[in-house]
Amino acid sequence: MIQQLKRIFPSLILYNEHEYYPPDTYKWFITNNKDIIGIEEKELTIKENNILDTFLQPYSIQFPPPTSEEVEWRKIINGEKMQIKALPKTYRFVYFIFKHNQISPIKFKESMETLFYNSIPILWENENEGILIEEISNLTEEWVSYEQIIDVLMSDLYVKINFLVGPSMTSIDFASTHYKTLIDSARTTFTDTEKQVISFTEALPYLLIDQMEEPFQEELISLILKECRSDEDLLREILTFFQCNLNVSVAAKELHMHRNSLQYRLDKFFDKTGIDLREFHQAFTVYLTILVNMHREV
Structure with a gap:
C-alpha cells in the first residue's frame, strides 16, 4: 500500500524513517499495518484528504519546534x-x-x-x-x-x-x-x-546479564546461590544490604528489621554457601547472581 500511495503522493514519508522532527506541513495517517505515514498537505486536495480519512486513521504528532x-x-x-x-x-x-x-x-x-x-x-x-x-x-x-x-x-x-x-x-x-x-x-x-x-x-x-547465555546463567545461580536461590525474602534482604553499601544498620532500617535479625540472616547465607558478603569481590559476585536470578524470573 505504501509504495502505491508513494506513486500518487511523492512527498509521502514514513514517520520512523524521518531524520529530524516530523514537519508541521504534513498530514499524518496510520495504515492497517500500523505504519505512520505523512503526506505534505499542499499535495492533498479536499477530495483526496477525505478519501484517505476514510480508509486510513488520521494521526496527530505534536512535537515542539526544534531549537x-x-x-x-x-x-x-x-x-x-x-x-x-x-x-x-x-x-x-x-x-x-x-x-x-x-x-x-x-x-x-x-x-x-x-x-x-x-x-x-x-x-x-x-x-x-x-x-x-x-x-x-x-x-x-x-x-x-x-x-x-x-x-x-x-x-x-x-x-x-x-x-x-x-x-x-x-x-x-x-x-x-x-x-x-x-x-x-x-x-x-x-x-x-x-x-x-x-x-x-x-x-x-x-x-552484562543480557549478554549471558541461559545455560551459563543457570550454572551461575546454582554454583553461587545454591539452595538459597528459592529463598526470595533472603535474596531481597541481601540485595537491600548491597544497595545500602554493605551497612547492616542502614539496611536493617530500610527493611524495618532489627539489626541482629538481619545479621543472623546474612550469617545464614554464609553457612549455606560459604560466601562472605562483607568481602567486596564475593559480594559483587553474589549481587550479579541475584540480578541474574531476577532477570530469569521476569
Missing part, C-alpha cells in the same frame, strides 16, 4: 561534521521514557524548562522517549537531581517516568556512538529493574 541548538545536536548525532557555536565545557545525555499518552512532548518540554529554569535540548526518539542534553558551562554549576524531578512530575503532572543518566562528557567526538549506546542500554536495563532513576554505571550489570 537551533537541537538541530545542531541532531546533526552531530547523525554523524555530520558540525560544531555547536558555544559548546559547553561538560555535558551528559539523559535518557527518559514515559507511558504513551501520559503527557504530550510539548507539555513535557515546557515542564523540563521550568525545572531547569532555562531551555534544555531534547532529542525525541518517539512521542514518549528521548534524550535530554544537560549542559554545564562552568565549574560552579551542579548536575540536576533526577530523583527530585521525578517527585515533581509525579506530584504535579501525575507522570511516571524513568531516567538513565549518562556519564559526563567533554568532547563531541564520540557523541553519536554514546547516544545510540545509551538508548540501547536503557531499553535493556528498564526491562530488569523497577528503579526509576539509574546511572550508566549502575546499568552495566544489567547489560
Whole structure:
C-alpha cells in the first residue's frame, strides 16, 4: 500500500524513517499495518484528504519546534561534521521514557524548562522517549537531581517516568556512538529493574546479564546461590544490604528489621554457601547472581 500511495503522493514519508522532527506541513495517517505515514498537505486536495480519512486513521504528532541548538545536536548525532557555536565545557545525555499518552512532548518540554529554569535540548526518539542534553558551562554549576524531578512530575503532572543518566562528557567526538549506546542500554536495563532513576554505571550489570547465555546463567545461580536461590525474602534482604553499601544498620532500617535479625540472616547465607558478603569481590559476585536470578524470573 505504501509504495502505491508513494506513486500518487511523492512527498509521502514514513514517520520512523524521518531524520529530524516530523514537519508541521504534513498530514499524518496510520495504515492497517500500523505504519505512520505523512503526506505534505499542499499535495492533498479536499477530495483526496477525505478519501484517505476514510480508509486510513488520521494521526496527530505534536512535537515542539526544534531549537537551533537541537538541530545542531541532531546533526552531530547523525554523524555530520558540525560544531555547536558555544559548546559547553561538560555535558551528559539523559535518557527518559514515559507511558504513551501520559503527557504530550510539548507539555513535557515546557515542564523540563521550568525545572531547569532555562531551555534544555531534547532529542525525541518517539512521542514518549528521548534524550535530554544537560549542559554545564562552568565549574560552579551542579548536575540536576533526577530523583527530585521525578517527585515533581509525579506530584504535579501525575507522570511516571524513568531516567538513565549518562556519564559526563567533554568532547563531541564520540557523541553519536554514546547516544545510540545509551538508548540501547536503557531499553535493556528498564526491562530488569523497577528503579526509576539509574546511572550508566549502575546499568552495566544489567547489560552484562543480557549478554549471558541461559545455560551459563543457570550454572551461575546454582554454583553461587545454591539452595538459597528459592529463598526470595533472603535474596531481597541481601540485595537491600548491597544497595545500602554493605551497612547492616542502614539496611536493617530500610527493611524495618532489627539489626541482629538481619545479621543472623546474612550469617545464614554464609553457612549455606560459604560466601562472605562483607568481602567486596564475593559480594559483587553474589549481587550479579541475584540480578541474574531476577532477570530469569521476569
